[in-house]
Amino acid sequence: MKINRDDKELVTLLRMEGKIMGGPDAEAFQKTIKDLIAEGRKKVILDMSKVSWVNSTGLGILISGHTTMQNNGGTMRLVGVNKRIDQIFMVTKLHTIFDSYEDEAEALAGF
Amino acid sequence: MAVTNNHNLTIALRIPSRLELLGVLDKVVEGVADQMEFEDMDRDAIAIAVVEAGTNAIQHGHYTDPQKPVDITFDLGADQLIITIRDEGTGFNPDIVADTTPPPDLLSTRGRGIFIMRAMMDDVSFDFSDGTLVRMVKNRTPVEKDTGGGTA
Numbered sequence: 001m002k003i004n005r006d007d008k009e010l011v012t013l014l015r016m017e018g019k020i021m022g023g024p025d026a027e028a029f030q031k032t033i034k035d036l037i038a039e040g041r042k043k044v045i046l047d048m049s050k051v052s053w054v055n056s057t058g059l060g061i062l063i064s065g066h067t068t069m070q071n072n073g074g075t076m077r078l079v080g081v082n083k084r085i086d087q088i089f090m091v092t093k094l095h096t097i098f099d100s101y102e103d104e105a106e107a108l109a110g111f
Numbered sequence: 112m113a114v115t116n117n118h119n120l121t122i123a124l125r126i127p128s129r130l131e132l133l134g135v136l137d138k139v140v141e142g143v144a145d146q147m148e149f150e151d152m153d154r155d156a157i158a159i160a161v162v163e164a165g166t167n168a169i170q171h172g173h174y175t176d177p178q179k180p181v182d183i184t185f186d187l188g189a190d191q192l193i194i195t196i197r198d199e200g201t202g203f204n205p206d207i208v209a210d211t212t213p214p215p216d217l218l219s220t221r222g223r224g225i226f227i228m229r230a231m232m233d234d235v236s237f238d239f240s241d242g243t244l245v246r247m248v249k250n251r252t253p254v255e256k257d258t259g260g261g262t263a
Contacts, residue, residue, distance in 0.1 A: 021166065023130045023175070053137065053158070055166045056227055060220035067218055084155040091230040092223055093212040 001025040001051075003032055011043045011111055012036055013104070017050040022057030026064070033065045042074030045107045049080025054088060066097065075099070077107045120187040125180045126165075128173035128198075133165050136183065143185045147192055147251055156231040157192065157249050163224045163231075164196040164245045172200025172243050191233075194247045202239035 002017040014032065036044060046065075054062070069076045078100045081089070089095040101107035124139060126132045140161045144154035165181060173179040179199055186193040210226055211219050229235050234248040 019134060021130055021133060021162075022170065053162065055133070055162050056221075056223040057166060057170070059223060063218055063220050083151075084159065087152070087155055088159060088227060091227060093217060097217060 001028070003028060005032065007041065008108075010041075011045060011108060012041045013045045013047055015047040015050065019052055020054040020058030020061055022055065022061070025058065026061045029061050029065055030068070033068050037068070037072045037074060042069065042072065043111055044069060044074065044076045045104065045111075046076060046078045047080055047104065048078055048082070048085065051080075051082070051085065054085050059088065059092065059094065062098070063094070075111075077101060077111065079104055079107045122185040122187070124183045124185075126183070127177040128169040128175055128179050128181055129177050130166070130169055130175065133162050133169070136165050137162055139183075139185075143187065143192065147187055149192075149249070149251060153249060153252070157194075160228045160231040160235075160247055160249075161194060161196070163228045164194075164247065167224050167245070168196055168198035168200070168243070171203070172198030191248055191250045194249075196245045196247075197242055199242045202237070202243045205237050 001020050004015040004017070006013040006015060020029075033044070036042070046062075066076050076099075078098050080103065081100050086095070086100075089098060089100070099107075122139070122143060124136070126136060137158055140158045141154065144157050149157065161183075165183070168181045169175055173181070182195075182197045184195045205225060211217060211223050212226075216222075225235075228245070228247065232247045233250045234246075236246045238244040238246070
């Protein structure tokens with residue numbers, strides 16, 4: 001998994017790429033989230049359009065990021081979730097906690 | 112071009128316990144599902160389940176020890192796909208696998224693997240007599256064919 005950070009005024013875009021499946025991914029993502037909080041950047045958009053799939057360990061990584069942000073007064077929005085990942089979100093009911101948007105413009109609106 | 116007869120076709124695969132190789136496994140699943148002409152949603156469901164079973168084998172069965180192989184077989188039947196995934200782990204009690212969808216557990220960062228596998232496949236069973244063997248079945252929904260005739 002690759003994470004490309006792109007700061008845009010008050011919102012930070014994290015462009016994810018590859019597969020989110022645990023191992024070193026968890027540490028890298030959690031560090032990125034903690035760095036953002038330390039810098040006071042608490043509006044995050046996770047661009048998932050280049051993520052092919054997520055396993056249950058990867059779900060844990062996303063949940064951890066969401067919870068860390070929320071506990072520190074921040075918000076994490078998702079964009080570009082593909083059908084396969086959406087299928088997992090629906091089955092696990094995680095679609096009820098992740099704010100998911102079609103594209104970046106929609107996620108930025110009102111953020 | 113579709114292959115019309117997949118009966119008794121078995122594909123076997125052995126991978127070292129490295130998480131990054133789940134991507135290889137995923138590609139094999141995609142090929143097998145295409146061969147059997149599964150619908151897109153079912154193909155994704157199979158891939159999700161196999162990746163979960165592979166994740167469990169590598170992470171929990173072998174603690175990501177690359178020296179320990181995970182064995183996978185695909186049995187392509189006329190109407191169903193049977194997949195087995197074997198590791199050398201000591202297993203677990205599948206009856207106490209949690210459902211993490213109720214609100215108190217929804218934000219749990221662990222414990223969804225078996226739940227997801229069961230949700231994606233038609234049948235999931237376990238055998239712990241020789242390591243851990245997961246057996247998963249996906250039935251192929253018959254595709255309605257357009258006969259092109261219509262009613263007289």
